[in-house]
Amino acid sequence: MxxxxxxxxxxxxxxxxxxxxxxxxxxxxxxxxxxxxxxxxxxxxxxxxxxxxxxxxxxxxxxxxxxxxxxxxxxxxxxxxxxxxxxxxxxxxxxxxxxxxxxxxxxxxxxxxxxxxxxxxxxxxxxxxxxxxxxxxxxxxxxxxxxxxxxxxxxxxxxTGEDPVLPVRERAEPATLAPAQRAELATHWRTMLDEAADLPLPGSADGPGPSQRELAQAELTEDSRELPAGTWQAVRTRARLSGCSPYAVLLAAFGRALADLTGGAGFCVGTPVAARTPGQSDEIGYLTNTLPVRMPELSGPQVVERVWGALRESVIGSALPCDEIIRAARTTPGRRMPVYQALFAFENWERAEHTAGPVQIRALPVPPVGGHAEIQLQVTELPAGTLHCVAQAPLSSPWQGRSAALLHAFDDQLGLLCADAATRSPGRENTV
Missing domain, CATH: 3.30.559.10 (Chloramphenicol acetyltransferase-like domain)
Incomplete structure (x- = not known):
């Protein structure tokens, strides 16, 4: 052309x-x-x-x-x-x-x-x-x-010497929310996030925390940890006993790790969710929305079920874009990132291997290259059934040097949640 x-x-x-x-x-x-x-x-x-x-x-x-x-x-x-x-x-x-x-x-x-x-x-x-x-x-x-x-x-x-022409994948027209639907979704978010707390800064850090501009421009430090296949199996067992997705178990462990390191409660965690329609399964583009999930009470029994309920409430409002969610439900004005200051992402889709002549081609997981929150954790299921965890924090932020401690706390909390599952009676397996 x-x-x-x-x-x-x-x-x-x-x-x-x-x-x-x-x-x-x-x-x-x-x-x-x-x-x-x-x-x-x-x-x-x-x-x-x-x-x-x-x-x-x-x-x-x-x-x-x-x-x-x-x-x-x-x-x-x-x-x-x-x-x-x-x-x-x-x-x-x-x-x-x-x-x-x-x-x-x-x-x-x-x-x-x-x-x-x-x-x-x-x-x-x-x-x-x-x-x-x-x-x-x-x-x-x-x-x-x-x-x-x-x-x-x-x-x-x-x-093979052929001209490698592939059929054009046209972009879908962006969906439009009706005014009444947009207003209803904004009300949903305002109600759900009313009086949500900011995540306290870790340790004895003082000050207002990094601004959004500083987060966007900062270089990241990171620590990684690989959790064995037995941990992932235990997470799935805990999810099955709780009648929920393994995602909820991982998110509950992340919330508890953050609370352990900061003393915070009632804060939100941002998490990306797919916004693809069935017709967009083969379309390249940014087709993801980031949703705040308000952490419920994170101690005591039934914590995974409570987090699962909070996650479902967020997904109900997922048709509203993240920037409109923030405008509708911003907790407090200020220079810090509003509504959520921690981000959690989980990747567990199939990573197919493609044969092309004498080579094999496959995509490999990679963590973000830029800061999308004050602290962020990406967990990826690898083909061997292990969980690869990468914690990232901007340089010169209160979280710098604490990402390894976050990974350790996350692993500990997974162990506690999954040990708790082993003591649950069969009659309570699907209690929500």
Whole structure:
């Protein structure tokens, strides 16, 4: 398609407006960037890999969309397929942190120009790792899995000498809430979050805590911990006995760990939930909403059931975008991040392996590269059944140096919750 092809103009979604506003407040902040990591095992043909990348960008309109203001409204302009930036070749065995620094070094990403991603590859003894820096406005966690699947399809075509053209995946029009529905949802959130508390700063930290701008611009420190397969099995058993999702067990343990380290109660935890419709299962884009979950009483029996109930109440209101939830239910004015100051994410979807000629292609989990809260925990189920936990905190924040303690407390609380399940009588298994 030539550059003279018509440009399709659509209104931006509420979630896209959030990221656009964030970019205006703190340009080039890492909080608005995502990193994808895709593993290619086998002999890599780099020419075919570059052609496959171009094919995926041509297929997904989200990767070639410009965001501009016209007549006072933010719109997205879907651009015709065009040449993508050359694939950067990194030194052998370059890791995620160095790859992120290289991809974001010159502030290449530009919403107004539709430059939304850039790719680099690092070879090693058994293949290569492809790194993709993408603006979050066009990419969520599930997008990485879709990208890997389409990359394999295009790479397989390129290896045979065919032009690796994939069918275009048009972007869905953003959904619109009726005024009455929006008002009803805002009331739901105001009621549910009335008098919710801010999360106290850990330890003896004084002061107001970091501002939203400081969070967005900060570098992150992180600690990681891998919990054995037995822990994940125990979590699932606890969930089954409580008649809920394993997510609720993990979230309850995180809430209790935060309370243990801060002495807080009645605070909220932000958690991303999928906002994809059934027709968007193969669409790349930011199709996720972050919901505050107000932590209930976290001590005593039935805590998992109480957290499950709180999570369900949040999901009931999930059609309202996060920025509107905050406007409707902001707890206290101030410079700190409103409504929630801690973030919890859990990834346990299937990570498929795709055969493309002589190579195997699969997406690998990666933690955020920017600060979305004062403290954030990502838990990922790995193929071996273990749980990979990464805790991140901004540099020069009260949580700096405490992420390892958070991981330890989280592990301890999981142990306590799952030990409690072993003493539950069968007659109370589904009590909520």
């Amino acid at each position: 030539s550059d003279d092809a018509p440009v399709r103009v659509q209104r931006a979604s509420a979630l896209e407006r959030q990221f656009w506003v964030g970019e205006q407040i703190a340009p080039a902040t890492r909080a608005n960037r995502a990193l994808a990591r895709i593993r290619v095992d086998g002999p890599v043909a780099y020419g075919a890999l570059g052609a496959a990348l171009s094919a995926v960008a041509a297929r997904h309109e989200a990767l070639r969309t410009a965001f501009v203001v016209e007549r006072g409204e933010l719109v997205r302009k879907v651009l015709p397929p065009r040449d993508i930036p050359p694939l950067l070749h990194l030194p052998a065995r370059t890791g995620s942190h160095a790859a992120t620094a290289a991809l974001l070094a010159d502030d290449f990403l530009d919403l107004g120009a539709g430059r939304l991603f850039r790719a680099a590859v690092a070879p090693d003894d058994t293949g290569a790792t492809l790194y993709l820096a993408v603006h979050h406005i066009a990419f969520d966690g599930m997008s990485q899995e879709i990208f890997a699947a389409d990359l394999a399809r295009a790479y397989d075509l390129a290896l």
